[in-house]
Amino acid sequence: MSRAYGSRRNMFCDWSVLGNEASVETFFVNRLLAELGYRDDQIKTKESLETLKVNQGRQRKLYRPDYALEVDNTIRWVLEAKAVDESLEPFVGQAASYCHQINASHRDGNPVTHFIMTNGELTELYEWDRQDPILSLHFKDFDGVSDKWVKLKEIMAPDAFASKRWALQPALFESSIEIRRASISEINAAFAWCHKFIYRRENYSYSAAFMEFVKVVFLKLLSDKAVHANPNVAVLKNGTLQAPAEEVRFSTAWIEKMEKESPNPVADVQFSNLVRDLEEEIRQRKKKRIFNQGEILDLSPETIKGVVAKLQDLDLYSMDSDLNGRLFETFLNATLRGKDLGQFFTPRSVVKLATRLADLQVRRDHVDTVIDACCGTGGFLIESLSDMWEKVDANPSLSAAEKVQRRDEIATQRIYGIDVAKEPALARIARINMYLHGDGGSRVYQLDALDKRVRSYATESHEVRDEKEEFKAIAERSGFDVALTNPPFAKEYARKTDVERQILDQYELAFVESGKSRKPISSLKSSMMFIERYHDLLRPGGRLVTVIDDSILGGDREKRIRSYVRDKFIVKAVVSLPGDAFQRSQARVKTSVVVLQKKYHPEEEQTPVFMYYCTRVGIDEVARQRVLPIDEENRRAAEAEIEEVSRLYQDFLNGHPDEAWIVPPEAIDNRMDVKACLPSAGRNVERWKEEGHQVLSVGEMLRLAFGAVEFSVDGQELIDRRNDIVIPAESEDLVTLLRVRYDGVAEAGETIAASDSTYDVLYKVRAGDVVISHINAVHGAVAVIPEELEGLVATKEYTVCRPQSGYHPYLIWQMLRTPEARADLLLSSTGMGRTRVDWSIVSKLQLPVPTEEISAAAIKAVEDARALERKARELYQEAAKGLGSSLNLDNEEARALLAAFKPPR
Structure with missing residues (x-):
């Protein structure tokens, strides 16, 4: 900004003393407030103000202004100061939003009436709910006599507020609609109702009904956006909007008004206009296709009216960024079930964790280019957009104009998405999501990213072929800095069709070395193919951050995939996710997030690896609709864990690692999963010994009831267990199967004919036997057989033991069910999915032996409980x-x- 005033003064200061924000506050603002007549106790500075979440475009950020002015102990206006060379315009929205938030907290009206923006050179006065100033003063206007100064003092002096009535009247409009904020569960329930309503009334398939519903929701969001921008709309308690009915387009009132002109006005007017406007932007190459050319909203007037009636009073536009970012993904998962589509939608907290681990770079000299080549509805794209915009806003070296330019660059040129799904067309839903976040989805492509040649076909439209050529040119010309993704786990490419065979032939991983030749394999999971594909798409040094099935990290059959990873990438981090992280998608698969850096040259050596095991991330999203108090607690715990993992990983990248979470390069020479590389069984054995405890293996305290010998001596009593073995092929007896629950209780299961058993041998249990489940021991499925269950039979999925002389079964039962014992069994198991532990593992488990006093007390407690x-x-x-x-x-x-x-x- 030109310093045109030289050494000129106004009534407060000399122009030359104004520079940064602090000098504007000290020499200009503080003197202005005193001249307006405000006492010190009426001036609230930034440090004393509450930080609120305000809107900045489509984003939400924490904000508090520099000053708030009180009259009668109530905030009546706020002031935001900037440096003289900063534009005021980019900050108007957040000041207005702050006023809006304060007013929304008052039941009876809007106490905050104005806000002021100033950089010393220009001072602008705004009414709280408007985006254009009602008064503008330049530095020279503050001379004590100018008309503008007199007007400002008349409006903003304390006395001017003392007599103002700011309470809203009970009835603002003759006919109005209230649009209120709603909870996630309420919106999900409303969406589910609408989807089912369309499905049943219109006889559509579930997928087709969903796509018609998406069109209606798009119109609803556009309507809500217009309501928020309407100056005639009043803000009531808790942010509820009260708008004139005739000015809310997504309403039954609007439909009834327009029915005289059109039998189906939402479809014939609103949706047709939307498609026409989007078509023009597609023609100008500003956006990619969301709806087909000439597409219609193919729902009857009655159906549309029913959906509008259900949704019209819910405010979708003001949803927090988490919910808004996952709007379609949440609903799509709830209605079509991602599991049926062969892909699992990623929980919000997993997306946030992966994005933080991606360490997206937004600097003055470089901005990362990000791709998700299986983007689904755009969860990773939106989180990347949010993360990078926050970094732009937090960069003090960028001017306001540069921030605006950089944000636009990120939205339109730095974030790329691809999805192949056509039914439903997930790429189009991702475009809608991006459109509603300030970008038209201009870099979201519908194509098969695993086709390295990105081939076009004569049957495709010119638009589709152009889209493919555009992406191919970008990928070949520049590549990407970061791939942030969650590939589908279940999908496979097989050589049964020509198209998939031709795609497999493009992949190194689709062949195995056989002597001196390469032998093609019959099929390959797409999650493995994406590892190779992202290697192609990334620049040298680029980062792949992906959710991955743990079987790839540790399964025996996937060794060659890990070998490929070690050859092509540096493994930077592996973060294990809880087994229930994908419960919302009903996906029973153990996963991790891995960070891989593409090698600059083949000889580049592996460095130490950051590893961590999460316990809360992902489990904050549950499959049920009903909200429980524990849900909020789980969300907070997941957020805290994300912060902790992010901090530890940044310390690692910055050369200050916490050694507890680092493994040496050789630790990943075979398996790469956290369970195999970071923690180890028996980690407390030396500590127990140092503390003076005797440490024994379970095999020294228990013996097999059915071993190589047919009978053995227990104390002075001879026990012959030969008749306790049942051979199903030789028996027609009825037997009752034993079950052992997670809580350590044995119970009778199904009664069957022994000959019907699928096992070749069954074992009759006796009172006092200790029975250990091979599959569920890590969950606590260990039991002592009571007298009333003697004679039940255990399958080969259990180990049946007897205590060695001097050890009571209740004592060993309790020890085996402790978290320490179960954790060691879990770490000792080799499986990647279900953690099986048999006697060869259990017998080696080492535990401290309690004193006689502790043992006696523990045994008595169990005996008393059983009595x-x-x-x-x-x-x-x-x-x-x-x-x-x-x-x-x-x-x-x-x-x-x-x-x-x-x-x-």
Whole structure:
């Protein structure tokens, strides 16, 4: 900005003293407030003000102004100061939003009436709900006599507020609509209702009904956006908007008004106009296609009106960035179930964690280019956009104009998405998501990213072929800095069709070395193919941050995939996710987030690896609709864990690692999963010994009940277990199967003919046996057999043991179910999915032996508990018997009827 005023003065200061923001506040603002007549106790500075979430474009950020002015102990206006060379325009929105937030917290009206923006050279006065100034003063206008100064003092002096009534009247409009904020669960429930309503009334498939619903929601969001920008709209308690009914286009009132001109006005007017406007932007190459050329909203007027009535009072535009960013993804998952589509939609907290690990760079001299080549509905794209915009806003070296330019560059040139799905067309939904976040989705492509040649076909439209050529040119010309992604786990490419065979032939991983030749394999999972594809798309030094199935990191059959990774990448980080991280998608697969850096040259050596195991990330999103108090607690815990992992990883990148989370390069020579590389079984054995405890293996405290010998001596008693072995092929006896629950309780299961068993051997259990589940011991499925269950049979999925002399079964049972024992068993298991532990693993488990006093107390506690359980069962039986006999509710005829007509189990 030109310093045109030289040494000129106004009533507050000399122009030459004004420079940075601090000098504007000290020499100009503070003197202005005093001249307006405000006492010190009426002036609230930034440090004393509450930080609120305000709107900045489509983003939400934390903000508080430099000053707030009080009259009668109520904030009436706020002031934001900037340096003399900063433009005021980019900051108007956040000041207005701050006023809006304060007013929304007052039940009776809007106490904040104005805000002022100033950089010393220009001072602008705004009404709180307007984006254009009502008064503008330059430095020279503050002379004590100018008309503008007199007007400013008349409006903003304390006395001017003392007599103002700011309470809203009960009825603002003769006919109005209130649009209110709603919870995630309420919106999801409303969406599910609408989808089902369309599906049933219009006889569409689930997928087709969803796509029609997307069109309606698009119109709803555009309408809500217009309502927020409407100066005639009032803000009530908790941010509810009260708008004149005739000015809300997504409403039954608007439909009824327009029905005189069109039988289906939402479809014939609103949607047709939207398609026409988008078509023009496609023609100008500003946007990519969301709807087909000439596409219609193919719903009956009655159906549209029903959906509008359901949604019209819900404010979708003001949803927080997390919910808005996942709007379609959440609903799509709930209605079509990502599992059925062969892909799992990524939980918000996993997306946030992966984005933080990507360490996206936004500097003055460089901005990362990001790609997700299986972007789904755009979750990673939107999180990347948000992360990079935040870094732009936080960069003090950028001027306001540069920030605007850089934000636009990121939105339109630095974030790329691809998705192949056509039914539903996920790429188009991602474009809608990006459109609603300030970008037209101009870099989201619908094509098969795994086709390295990005081939076009004569049957495709010119638009589709142009889109493919555009992406191919970009990929070949420049490449990408970061791939941030979650490839589908279940999808496979096989050589059964020509198209997939031709794609597989492009992949190094689709062949195995056989002597001196290369042998093609019959099929390959797309998640493995994407590793190679991203290697092609990344620049040297580029980073692949991906959610990955743990079987790729540690499974025996995937060794060659890991070999490829070690050859092509430097493994920077592996962060294990909880087993339930994808429960919302009903996906039972253990996953991790890995960070791989493309090598600059083949000889580049592996460096130490950051590893961490998460316990909270991902489990904050549950499959159920109903919201419980624990959900908010889980969200906070996931956010805290993301912060912790991000901090530790940044310390690692900056050369100050916490050694507890670092493994040496050789640790990943075979397996790469965190369980195999970072923690180790028996990690507390030396500590126990140092503390004076005797440490024994489980094999020294238990022995197999059925071993190589047919009988053994337990104390002085001879126990012959030969008759306890049942060979199903040789027996027609009925047997009752034993079950062991996670809580350590044994119970009777199904009764079957022994010959019907699929196992070649069964074992009869005796009272006092310790039974260990091979599959679920890590969950606590270890039990002591009580007397009443003696004779039940255990399959080969259990190990049946007897205590060695001097050890009580209750004591060993409790020790095996402790978190330490279960954790060591988990670490000792070799499986990537279900963690099986058999006797060869259990017998080696080392545990401290408690003192006689502790042992006696533990055994007595269990015996007392079992006695109480028996007493409880007796009391239940007595109560039932007394009731049945006194009222004749237990009689022979009733028992006969049950026996005769009871349905089969």
